[in-house]
Amino acid sequence: GQQVMQIPQYQHVQEGEDFTTYCNSSTTLSNIQWYKQRPGGHPVFLIQLVKSGEVKKQKRLTFQFGETKKNSSLHITATQTTDVGTYFCAGGSGYQLIWGAGTKLIIKP
Amino acid sequence: DVKVTQSSRYLVKRTGEKVFLECVQDMDHENMFWYRQDPGLGLRLIYFSYDVKMKEKGDIPEGYSVSREKKERFSLILESASTNQTSMYLCASCRQGAHEQFFGPGTRLTVL
Known part of the structure; x- marks a missing residue:
């Protein structure tokens, strides 16, 4: 079946360092969405990318959708403690979203 | 603001009990979803519905x-709860198509 692989599973960074998570799909996606789940919370929508090669920015967050619409990345510049949580990608396919397993961002004290 | 509510935040049940988890959304969304979330496994789709009285199996419908x-x-509905159904259950809704999903706060179910 369709799968979206997300790596890494965890990333430990010092505050101020950058963070990147990557998603790869086995099939072409209609769109890619990104969600953030704070510890103890539920996933909250961040952004949706639809076009091949699309790049969107939200302050320190940069989202990319690959040319083939099979891969995507989220990059956070200069992480802050408020960035802590798990970031999920989810690929649009028909009625559903195909979810990546998430990348947990941990800020080292 | 879209609001998705779930009937309980925490629930403890015994093996073999019938369990009902309810989800209500107030934005007239066509699509609704039930996921379970376990550490390291992300969100796994149990069932979804794209209209009243319609339902489709997700990736892990067995036992639900x-x-x-x-x-x-x-x-x-968990017809006969088992210990391997101990998990966080998340409900979500969205308008028709693969659009932004809005999640409820989740129900942490423990089956003893």
Whole structure:
């Protein structure tokens, strides 16, 4: 079946360092969405990318959708403690979203 | 603001009990979803519904059933709870198509 692989599973960074998570799909996606789940919370929508090669920015967050619409990345510049949580990608396919397993961002004290 | 509510935040049940988890959304969304979330496994789709009385199996439907009698309400039923169904259950809704999903706060179910 369709799968979206997300790596890494965890990333430990010092505050101020950058963070990147990557998603790869086995099939072409209609769109890619990104969600953030704070510890103890539920996933909250961040952004949706639809076009091949699309790049969107939200302050320190940069989202990319690959040319083939099979891969995507989220990059956070200069992480802050408020960035802590798990970031999920989810690929649009028909009625559903195909979810990546998430990348947990941990800020080292 | 879209609001998705779930009937309980925490639930403790015994093996073999019938369990009902309810989800209500107030944005007239066509699509509703039930996921379970376990550490390291991300979100796994149990069932979804794209209209009243319609349901589709997700990736892990075994041991679960669902009911959607009204557009705003989507219920997940565990006919006979087992310990391997201990998990966080998340309900979500969205408008028709693969659009932004809005999640409820989740129900942490423990089956003893």
